[in-house]
Amino acid sequence: MKSVILTWTASVLFSLAAAAPSAGFEQQCARLAQSYSPDAQTKVLLSEFVPAGTNLTNPDNHPSCQTKPFTVTLADMCRLRLKVATSDTSGLEMEAWMPVDWKENRYLVLGNGGLGGCIAYPDMTFTTWLGFATVAHNNGHLGDTAKPMLNNPGVVEDYAYRAIKTATKSGKKAVSHFYKSPLKKSYYMGCSSGGRQGLKAAQDFPEEFDGIVAGAPANDFNNLFSITGNYHKIMGKPGDATYLSQEQWTAIRDLIIKQCDGLDGVVDGVIEEPRICNPRPEAMMCAAGQTWKSHKCITATQASAVRKFFEPFYGSDGNLIYPRFDPGAEVTTDVTGGESPQFATEWYKYAVFNDPNWDFDSNFSVAFAEEMNRIDLYNVSTWKDLTALKKTGHKLLTYHGLQDGLISSENSYRYYEHVSRSMSLTSSELDEFYRYFPIPGQSHCHSGDGNWFIGATSQFARTKATEIPTEGGVLMSMVKWVEEGVAPERILGRNIDLATSVEKSSKEHCKWPLKNVYLGGDANVKESWGCQ
Incomplete structure (x- = not known):
């Protein structure tokens, strides 16, 4: 396939110029700080006109939030920043970015x-x-940490569901006020925790969104944290006989891809269906007298730990706690860095036990995992069916990378089948309002060895491109489903080199329960693949 470098084009620059703001737009935006006061809970912190190409310094650049302290804007817009109280002891900050060229309201x-x-x-x-007139928020606290939840259940409640619901309603008021025009259609898009938020909206307040796009959802939240604890318990710490270095994990991943890549009929560096891959780490085991340093091999103890790592986590009653790790996914330091898992540890310390001295290694066990699943703070597990969504007639599209090194993609299959059984609906019946797309070769939300770019959240910023086609991606496919009644059968993915922004290949990903099937020919061309 011929490589394509994705950059600005003259047509894009012309379209931005054609949508140049009027003086009235800029003045109306500047006056929001004085003119907009919707209720006692809402305070306007900032309103300003921001032209395209502005190097915008992020006002809350917490070290855990951004890789860069600034964002370069691409559209002329009005920027509004709000602070909204959610209780006497909690609240959120949010921004609404309202473009001059507001498409279809x-x-x-x-x-x-x-x-x-x-x-x-x-x-x-x-x-x-x-x-899109776009709203984003800080979910009720500053930073990618649970520390603000300590002895403050209001912040925990915001995280579980209330912040997304509050920001959505507040944003609708602000956008309608500014444009002096009603919204036509409302959408949601998020991945990981944002995917869980999307499912929370679909389950509990689907009336807020005509279309919801939820990627790699972190639902079954309590058990997700337990599986990360189980990984840590299995693999141990540096110096333990079971522990593997990052270099060794990379070698294990390469071994697994070599063992399972060809199962789909083509060797292209991507395991198309990881669920049929059964890794054999013993293939890298040292013979007598060999070591990792001398022969890049692992011990029998390490091989046993790796085998257990790629097994589902079961409770004392034999019931599944959480599915296994995705074979072929990059095993990151977030999972096996030798330290207790950061997110799980912080959640237990600050949200559950309100004890900064709580120790993960001393307390984690199967019994602990079972108890944590019963302590479901504000229903953060987000594991219900979609009866409420079906009644509204609104739409949900989920996707999950099958090379996800943080949240097992098998959990998204499991949720889909849970909804099917609990609602007694076949896949064709679910298709009316809920569609799931597995994305082979996509890592956690973004990047990966496959055709991972699907026009979704957290993807655009990973590339150096300033124009990427979005037709056929998840967001614009949802728009087409909602506004034209054309439901997506496939999602177009692209493999984009993160260093050069070169598009190397493309593929259309199939709607579950259909699977991507290699038809022959150049595996980098979408026409070489079908759905069966």
């Missing part, structure tokens, strides 16, 4: 990641460029 809310106290500025840049 569309409204979009973005989700958060991790422990969720970071505003998604890069995604706001991307979606305002697409013409």
